[in-house]
Amino acid sequence: MKTLPRIVVLGTGGTIASTASDATTLSDYAVTQSVSALLGEDSGIERLMRVEYRQPLNVDSREITNSMLLALAAEVEAQLADPDIDGAVITHGTDTLEETAYFLSLTLQSSKPVVIVGAMRPSSAISADGRLNLYNALVLAASPKARGLGVLVTLNDQFFAARFVSKFHTTRVDAFGAPDQGSLGSVRDGQVHLYQVPVGLHPDAPTFSLAGLARLPDVDIIYDHQSAGLHHYRASIDAQVAGIVVAACGNGSLSPNAQAGLAQAVKAGIACVRSSRVPTGAITHSRFDEAGGLVAAGAHNPQKARILLMLALTVTRERDALQHYFDGC
Numbered sequence: 552m553k554t555l556p557r558i559v560v561l562g563t564g565g566t567i568a569s570t571a572s573d574a575t576t577l578s579d580y581a582v583t584q585s586v587s588a589l590l591g592e593d594s595g596i597e598r599l600m601r602v603e604y605r606q607p608l609n610v611d612s613r614e615i616t617n618s619m620l621l622a623l624a625a626e627v628e629a630q631l632a633d634p635d636i637d638g639a640v641i642t643h644g645t646d647t648l649e650e651t652a653y654f655l656s657l658t659l660q661s662s663k664p665v666v667i668v669g670a671m672r673p674s675s676a677i678s679a680d681g682r683l684n685l686y687n688a689l690v691l692a693a694s695p696k697a698r699g700l701g702v703l704v705t706l707n708d709q710f711f712a713a714r715f716v717s718k719f720h721t722t723r724v725d726a727f728g729a730p731d732q733g734s735l736g737s738v739r740d741g742q743v744h745l746y747q748v749p750v751g752l753h754p755d756a757p758t759f760s761l762a763g764l765a766r767l768p769d770v771d772i773i774y775d776h777q778s779a780g781l782h783h784y785r786a787s788i789d790a791q792v793a794g795i796v797v798a799a800c801g802n803g804s805l806s807p808n809a810q811a812g813l814a815q816a817v818k819a820g821i822a823c824v825r826s827s828r829v830p831t832g833a834i835t836h837s838r839f840d841e842a843g844g845l846v847a848a849g850a851h852n853p854q855k856a857r858i859l860l861m862l863a864l865t866v867t868r869e870r871d872a873l874q875h876y877f878d879g880c
């Protein structure tokens with residue numbers, strides 16, 4: 552007899568695990584549910600797979616720290632190393648979901664499916680989206696089609712590569728997308744429809760090893776704008792951060808004080824990356840980058856550029872080598 556796939560679900564909290572005071576309150580809610588309660592009793596999932604639950608965290612995703620990320624990656628890796636486990640689902644708050652997803656996609660060594668899922672409405676809401684999103688995530692994690700695709704993110708019947716997905720809406724259930732690259736596929740009525748496979752990460756650096764890493768380097772994000780001051784750069788320099796990502800304007804163009812602040816930061820030995828406030832498109836190289844010691848983020852938004860810079864700084868502090876990581880895709 553064919554044995555059912557075995558999927559582990561790791562709960563970290565978020566709106567999917569939250570309840571509000573009544574069914575029409577969609578915003579003021581708190582994390583109250585344990586991960587094992589989220590799917591409910593009547594999904595029929597036990598006919599499709601064996602599901603086990605773990606609860607490494609139960610927080611709003613704005614509370615997630617670098618040390619939580621390191622611990623979560625270690626836990627997922629340990630689960631996937633079990634030959635009886637076929638895949639993992641991680642439930643997560645949507646606000647910083649793309650950061651955790653990208654971090655895991657750059658660090659997990661296993662080719663087993665890993666699917667991150669959240670919800671835009673608390674579980675107490677009218678038309679709460681969490682249960683179906685979780686059901687779809689389980690179907691995806693148990694599907695042979697998801698193997699080798701890297702870390703996936705699913706909400707609202709679609710799934711995306713962790714590398715490209717981002718949150719684009721504050722409240723709607725179709726909050727997530729990848730406008731330049733598109734979704735990889737959809738999950739509907741328990742069926743996985745795969746439309747395309749994601750391109751790999753940089754061939755020279757498919758994953759970063761976390762072995763023996765006690766903490767990640769500190770990287771700040773500074774938002775540029777008209778009439779920007781120098782004080783944020785001074786604060787980052789004083790705090791001796793390892794890196795700064797600037798959410799610059801347009802194609803990574805810098806206000807006068809952003810230029811001055813980054814020049815001072817580079818002089819202080821801080822790795823500096825130009826990303827953009829613009830949600831789509833890539834930051835192209837500038838002929839001033841090399842002389843100024845700056846790195847162009849490519850198609851990494853500021854929060855993803857921060858994740859990649861933290862990991863890249865565990866390997867090198869050299870500008871050209873850092874640029875090489877960001878050129879990966």
Ligand code: ASP
Pocket residue numbers: 564565566567610611612613643644645646647669670671672
């Ligand atoms: N505040 C929530 C969180 O990120 C938002 C959500 O999950 O939708 O944890």
